Amino acid sequence: MNEREEPRVLPEITDLNRDFWTSGRDGELRILRCKACRVWCHPPRPMCPECHGRDLSYETTSGKGTIYSYVINHHPWRPGLREPYVISLVELDDQRHLRLTTNIVGCRPEAVFIGMRVAVRFVAQGDFFVPLFIPDDGLRPA
Ligand SMILES: [Zn+2]
Secondary structure: OOOOOOOOOOOOOOOOOHHHHHHHHHOOOEEEEEOOOOOEEOOOOOOOOOOOOOOEEEEEOOOEEEEEEEEEEOOOOOOOOOOOEEEEEEEEOOOOOOEEEEEEOOOOHHHOOOOOEEEEEEEEEOOEEEEEEEEOOOOOOO
16 A cells, blocks of 8 residues: 555644544544434534534544545645645545545555545554545445
8 A cells, every 4th residue: 555654734633623633543434423413514513514503423434435526636745745646525425415635545546536435544643543545345335
């Protein structure tokens, strides 16, 4: 696997997003979910976009999804980056429109396509775990 080992620029860690960035410690991808209407919410926010409830907590997702869109980056934005690499929006199986901005690793950038099945993998960075996605042969659940 050609996962990039360079330090990544993480967002500011807050009480709201900390569980997202540490969740990968046990290999599980957790995302905020509304306890009232069960809608998943990402990026993390204090209020449910659906019912405006404020009782949200992190729950474990399937960790699987489909590439919704992607771009192959060829520009060396920072020293130490090994381009080209794939920046992608992955839509998780757990809910329509539940999408993460991430990188696709574990395959050549040219092999990536819209609709490709992917599964989460984590790269540890200090106390945090960055969710990346690799190609997955598994079929989309019915
Ligand atoms: Zn809700």
